[in-house]
Amino acid sequence: MSDILFETRGGVGIATIHRPRALNAMTLAMYRAFAPVLADWARDPDVHAVVLRGAGDRAFCAGGDIRLIYDARAHKLGPGDYKSEMFAEEYRFIRDVHRFPKPYVALAHGITFGGGAGLSVNGRYRVATESMAFAMPEVFIGSIPDVGATRFFGSCPGRIGVYLALTGARIGAADAMYCGLYTHHVPDARLDALVDTLAHIDWRRGAQAKLVEAVLARFSSPPGEAPLAALRPDIDRRFGWRSVEGILAALQDETADWGRSALDAMGRASPTSLKIVFELLRRGAGLELEEALILEYRIIQHLLRGDDFYEGVRSVVVDKDRRPRWRPATLAEVYNDDVETYFHTLGDAELRLD
Numbered sequence: 001m002s003d004i005l006f007e008t009r010g011g012v013g014i015a016t017i018h019r020p021r022a023l024n025a026m027t028l029a030m031y032r033a034f035a036p037v038l039a040d041w042a043r044d045p046d047v048h049a050v051v052l053r054g055a056g057d058r059a060f061c062a063g064g065d066i067r068l069i070y071d072a073r074a075h076k077l078g079p080g081d082y083k084s085e086m087f088a089e090e091y092r093f094i095r096d097v098h099r100f101p102k103p104y105v106a107l108a109h110g111i112t113f114g115g116g117a118g119l120s121v122n123g124r125y126r127v128a129t130e131s132m133a134f135a136m137p138e139v140f141i142g143s144i145p146d147v148g149a150t151r152f153f154g155s156c157p158g159r160i161g162v163y164l165a166l167t168g169a170r171i172g173a174a175d176a177m178y179c180g181l182y183t184h185h186v187p188d189a190r191l192d193a194l195v196d197t198l199a200h201i202d203w204r205r206g207a208q209a210k211l212v213e214a215v216l217a218r219f220s221s222p223p224g225e226a227p228l229a230a231l232r233p234d235i236d237r238r239f240g241w242r243s244v245e246g247i248l249a250a251l252q253d254e255t256a257d258w259g260r261s262a263l264d265a266m267g268r269a270s271p272t273s274l275k276i277v278f279e280l281l282r283r284g285a286g287l288e289l290e291e292a293l294i295l296e297y298r299i300i301q302h303l304l305r306g307d308d309f310y311e312g313v314r315s316v317v318v319d320k321d322r323r324p325r326w327r328p329a330t331l332a333e334v335y336n337d338d339v340e341t342y343f344h345t346l347g348d349a350e351l352r353l354d
Contacts (some may be wrong), residue, residue: 002031003208005055006037010189011048013041014171020056026064028086031093032193038093042101048203049212051105052119053196060132062106063114064090070313076351087146088351090115091293095353098122098289102210105198107191108132110243118147121181124209124290125216128173128182128223129191137168138271141316142308142326144277144299148282150292155180158232159239162208165277166239166247171228185223186218194219211237231258238262244274247329262265270324271306271331274330275339283343290353297351302342 005016015034017024041047049259054060064086068078097119106120108233109129117136128134136145136153145153145165155163156179160201161170164179175184186194194215201211228235238250238259244266250261266274276299284292307327315324328334349350 001223001268004033005025005199008047009195011201011203012046012195012199013037013047013050014053014199015050016053016055017061018055019052020058021207022065023062023111024054024056024116025062026069026090026119027065027068027172028082028089030131031086031089032329035093035096036090037256038096038100046327047102048208049105049198050100050199051198052106052123053191053195054105054107054116057110057131057195059111059116060109060158061113061116061119062111063116066313069316070310073310074270077301077304084129084301087297087300090118090147091297091351092353093294094118094122095290098148100124100237103154103209105212105216107194109185109188109191113137115147117149117181118154122148122153125184125212126182127184127186127191127194127216128176129186129188130173132173132176132182133186134152134172134176134181135168135170136165138166139166139266139277140304140324141312142270142273142310142313142324144273144280144296146293146296146300148289148296150280151287152181154281154285154287156238157228160228160232161279162239162247162278163235165281166244166269166274167262168269169265172223174223174226175228177223178229180337181250184220186216187221190219194297211247234259244278247278248331254297270312270326270328271328271334272306272308272338275331275334276342279339279343293353294351298344298346301346301349302344 005018007014067173075081075096077084104123106123107127108120138145143174173185241247
């Protein structure tokens with residue numbers, strides 16, 4: 001299909017997300033096209049590595065196409081429902097990326113949000129370019145950072161993962177590497193040459209990883225200083241509280257630009273999302289990817305039964321008025337018992353990854 005392109009070149013399977021006008025947002029049909037190809041490449045002895053790219057100059061992948069999920073809002077959750085199947089198949093695909101038996105190299109340039117993070121951060125080799133803008137802004141659409149973010153935000157230094165999850169802050173390559181989200185920095189202008197060099201490797205069985213790592217090392221360059229490294233003591237202090245309300249109160253005393261931006265961002269987010277995300281990161285410490293995906297799927301399915309997700313998508317994507325009417329409208333109205341319901345089991349509808 002034209003929305004995602006596949007080729008094999010010199011022992012490398014190359015997939016290109018090809019929706020540049022939609023910022024390479026992924027759809028269910030694209031995951032269904034990619035999944036069997038990835039499985040074939042895993043089995044094919046003539047494919048030694050896989051590269052994932054995004055078409056165009058603006059984005060690697062802006063995440064899932066949430067407008068299609070919004071359009072299915074009236075459908076009952078379950079088998080045959082776009083919403084349920086989109087998240088289930090996306091998460092299974094991300095599990096396959098994480099467990100892929102051969103070198104998997106994601107080349108993240110430009111906008112890398114949501115599902116784009118899932119397709120890159122969960123792989124073995126994650127290349128960030130100088131144009132990459134990484135963010136998980138789901139709290140602004142009444143959702144949660146998912147696609148394994150429970151695991152990879154939990155592994156960030158100090159409280160930086162909590163900060164990124166609650167504010168949707170954008171970071172560049174240097175910060176993304178400081179956080180351990182990406183493994184290499186390669187300039188945008190060298191990506192084509194990098195892919196071409198990978199395709200011309202003289203492959204030796206059992207040495208594929210070492211050969212790929214040698215090429216990545218040749219093309220990599222320092223990304224510069226990471227602003228988050230200098231901010232970490234302040235972030236740890238302000239985001240080290242045991243509640244969202246405590247964090248907001250601490251941010252009231254922060255005079256630096258980053259703190260004012262964080263306070264403003266959290267003020268625009270869904271109060272329900274903020275409290276769920278805070279609790280999710282607390283409970284999710286140390287989870288393996290599969291465990292994180294099962295927990296995230298459970299919460300997402302509960303959110304899809306409510307109002308805030310659709311209201312958030314309406315305000316950002318449909319009407320674009322940026323004036324969501326959250327229900328509840330304030331943190332004080334989101335009680336602990338309310339948050340707990342989002343962690344309740346789905347029974348037979350739980351995500352199956354076997």
